[in-house]
Amino acid sequence: MSVAQAEARELELEDQSGLWRDAFDRLRRNPGAIAGTVIIAGFAAIALLAPALAPHGPNEQVGGLAAVPPGPSTDFPLGLDQQGRDVLSRIIFGARLSLLVGVVSAGVGLSLGLVLGSLAGYFGRWIDSIIMRVMDLMLAVPQFLLALAIVTALGPGLIQIMFAVGVANVPQFARLLRGGILAQRESDYVLAARSLGAPGRRLLLAHILPNSVAPVIVQGTLAMATAIIDVAGLSFLGLGPADPGLTEWGKMVAENAGRLESAPHLVLFPGFAIVISVLGLNLVGDGLREALDPKLKN
């Protein structure tokens, strides 16, 4: 078989593949992205199956009250806290809230950012000016401080936190998408679609948006990681979920920060959970960035 024939064969085999399928294939070949996906899938499974996996309830007192809580042992692999609750069980149940917070906050930021960025980029003129100046104002304040200010205004609570962290994320999504739309809006295929009679709504939704949304999706995974950290930080400052029965990694670290010397396991293990999940999300984000970049097409 000649080289040309072999090439033709290969082209034929690739025949059915599409843009997203290509991206998926590239993602599959990226070891970092696979590791990230495994980590995130693992945490998601833990969160879903928490009642079955956790040896104890998150607020169940399995040991006595102790000034210096006991560290890891064979009965309690990650030790107990000062109220005699099993740290492993608390981390497992905490995964539910921490992941939820990450997904919801990033989702809030992403959806608001998509709407605002599309409006600004597509319509331009004064709509663009107003939206982007507000975004600039928000970007001028460090993101965490912004979230802190919003939570302070809304009052502590889970919903408020997720909303605040999400809103603090909006400017970066809006900015990223607006840039993409501006770049695509003047492109030849949009002009070609107009020349064939496509209405403005279709131009934006079917032609411009799908071509500018890839970097925003990547940013979404990274925003989930920072959302988990931000929520942990807000909890650390005492602005976390008001219900003391709710377990969350950041709150676990915050409550026990003062015991770092006497009972380091209370801080370190939930801290590891945060670090590993954020690492997983960052790996997936990096993988997506490479997979969705059309210049790396092979």
Next chain:
Amino acid sequence: MALLSIDDLEVEFETRRATIHAVNRISFSLDSGETLGIVGESGCGKSVSSLAVLGILPANARVAGRVEFAGDDLLALPDSKMRAVRGRDISMIFQDPMTSLNPVLTVGRQITETLRKHLRMDAAQADEEAARLLERVGIADARNRLRDYPHQFSGGMRQRVMIAMAISCRPKVLIADEPTTALDVTLQAQILEVLRALVAEERMGLILITHDLGVVAGLCERTIVMYAGRIVESGPTRELFARPRHPYTLGLLKSVPRVDARAKERLVPIPGTPRDLRSLEAGCAFAPRCPYATERSRAETPQLRPIDDLEHRVACWNPVPDGDLPPSRPPAPVEEER
């Protein structure tokens, strides 16, 4: 009556610093089954004119004049009505096949979109028709290729897809804006053949915008030469190439290399650069670069007027005299080295 007639079309772009006079009162008409060539160098207003006909210029453009099609002045139609004209009655093929297709939609989707919108076909009919169209422009295995994405096609095939999209609703006017510029020579010939067949079989009116005089010579019955936003010469292609009366047309013809050129024959470039379109001074725009320019050329703007015969028109105060016309070896002679 002409299929499409353009009267005193004027396009200006309002920019922060100045007003760009991109097209200055041009008029021409097109009949069905006719191929009209528009030639001129980059920035002379060829593409802007065609975008103006379709009403898809950027927001900072000001358009004046009349574009008459099927009894309507297209420039006065509301956008909702104009959208129904675009793609259905008048459609356009763009220059760069690599960037003119949406990379995230399948080729089939992009063709059927127009069919479903304008001809109200259902999904199955549209697929059927799209496959037929791809076959029509010479893409093998058309049915299966409908599911492919643009990046899976080569440049020439993408240009065919573009043509298939543009002709999908059997438009009465097809505007091809440098359809072969981005392609290599063998593909150029194939694409031009596809266009020629379409004009012959569907009785479409074709406006072929190009700077390739060879393409014009081979395909167009009539030719318009544009310079700095104005028509400087127009006429039957054969006549125009044999007796170019505008010094700019002559310059264009002299700067084209010929396959049958003898050794040592030199190309003669046109000196200078095109005029700045920001000002609308009186005088012929070509005068600064023109060896035939007179006092009058610099003072007064020449209007198109008949010369030689009624069909041949030129906008020049001092048309190229008979003695300077190229020897009769059409289409594009080269001046011999002295």
